[in-house]
Amino acid sequence: MKDPVTLRVSIEEDKPFLANWLTDPDVLPWFPLNNAREIEDAVKIWVGYKEQGSAFTACYDGIPCGMAVVYLQRYKKLKHQALFAIILDKNFRGKGIGSRLIEHLKKVGKEQFGLEILHLEVYEGNPAKNLYDRLGFQEYGRQPFFLKEPLGVYRTKINMQLELK
Amino acid sequence: MSIQDITLSDAFQIRYTEASDETFLREWLFSKQTIQWFSVSDEAEVEEMAKIWISYSRFKCSLTATYQGIPCGIATLFLMPYVKLIHQSMVYLVVDPKLQRKKVGTALIRNLDHLAANYFKLERMHYEVFGPNPLIELLQKLGYHKQFTQQRYVKDKEGYLSRTVLEKVFKA
Numbered sequence: 001m002k003d004p005v006t007l008r009v010s011i012e013e014d015k016p017f018l019a020n021w022l023t024d025p026d027v028l029p030w031f032p033l034n035n036a037r038e039i040e041d042a043v044k045i046w047v048g049y050k051e052q053g054s055a056f057t058a059c060y061d062g063i064p065c066g067m068a069v070v071y072l073q074r075y076k077k078l079k080h081q082a083l084f085a086i087i088l089d090k091n092f093r094g095k096g097i098g099s100r101l102i103e104h105l106k107k108v109g110k111e112q113f114g115l116e117i118l119h120l121e122v123y124e125g126n127p128a129k130n131l132y133d134r135l136g137f138q139e140y141g142r143q144p145f146f147l148k149e150p151l152g153v154y155r156t157k158i159n160m161q162l163e164l165k
Numbered sequence: 166m167s168i169q170d171i172t173l174s175d176a177f178q179i180r181y182t183e184a185s186d187e188t189f190l191r192e193w194l195f196s197k198q199t200i201q202w203f204s205v206s207d208e209a210e211v212e213e214m215a216k217i218w219i220s221y222s223r224f225k226c227s228l229t230a231t232y233q234g235i236p237c238g239i240a241t242l243f244l245m246p247y248v249k250l251i252h253q254s255m256v257y258l259v260v261d262p263k264l265q266r267k268k269v270g271t272a273l274i275r276n277l278d279h280l281a282a283n284y285f286k287l288e289r290m291h292y293e294v295f296g297p298n299p300l301i302e303l304l305q306k307l308g309y310h311k312q313f314t315q316q317r318y319v320k321d322k323e324g325y326l327s328r329t330v331l332e333k334v335f336k337a
Binding site: 035 | 204205206207210213214246247248249250252253288289312313314315316317318319320321330332
């Protein structure tokens with residue numbers, strides 16, 4: 001049976017999917033974005049990494065269902081490590097797509113970009129942290145009160161990383 | 166007047182950063198003594214970093230120390246672009262290597278703290294320091310505490326350096 005999930009480098013046409021997922025009120029609290037202008041800005045930066053081949057889209061039967069990006073560093077002293085971000089269409093969670101995207105980042109990160117370390121930022125309470133724990137990411141620092149929602153609720157940023165052996 | 170106590174002298178002043186300070190910033194960043202504590206490693210990278218750094222001066226969130234009218238240090242709030250993050254900021258600081266350990270850094274940190282808390286109404290500030298940079302000790306003396314250290318963040322010919330983030334809370 002043909003695997004319905006495929007991974008490819010992101011394309012310009014993926015932007016509306018990403019913007020739509022980020023706009024979801026269940027998802028937005030886990031990102032530092034607050035309004036349409038900020039989302040548009042973040043989408044532009046995220047998908048812009050396709051030019052370097054480090055933005056990826058997972059498709060289910062050819063339709064985008066998740067994306068991940070490795071924010072490759074510009075300066076030589078930092079090129080051995082990189083921050084990444086990931087998002088999934090909520091209708092496609094629990095199908096192993098997030099794990100596949102991250103495994104792909106690990107492989108491409110090491111083999112194509114020469115990365116030694118992948119790191120991430122996740123806000124406390126985000127269920128995605130369970131996935132990062134399961135995939136071996138280690139917490140190295142917490143920043144309480146890092147994010148402040150417009151109504152005054154603060155969120156702690158948890159910093160995690162994984163050595164690509 | 167001794168150069169040891171320039172912070173007490175009339176010849177030492179702090180003003181808002183101006184675009185023309187970029188030349189000095191580039192020169193300090195590129196010096197051997199300074200570049201080891203920054204993520205840049207060649208002229209092109211220094212130029213790029215200096216351009217971004219100085220661009221914040223248009224928000225009046227950057228201070229320049231001058232001695233006898235010549236810039237000798239810059240400290241800048243890298244204000245956050247997103248609403249949910251604007252209550253806090255990262256700071257970048259550099260002092261002319263020829264005038265380090267003369268309390269220029271102390272004066273810049275104190276003045277920038279004041280600007281951040283009272284004008285920008287920031288609730289907390291962060292400094293990101295690489296390796297065993299003596300700036301860590303100075304920041305701790307001035308009320309900053311270590312928040313976390315990320316190992317192997319910087320890699321150069323000599324090996325790896327860690328990244329330490331220090332924080333000061335203005336409003337609990």
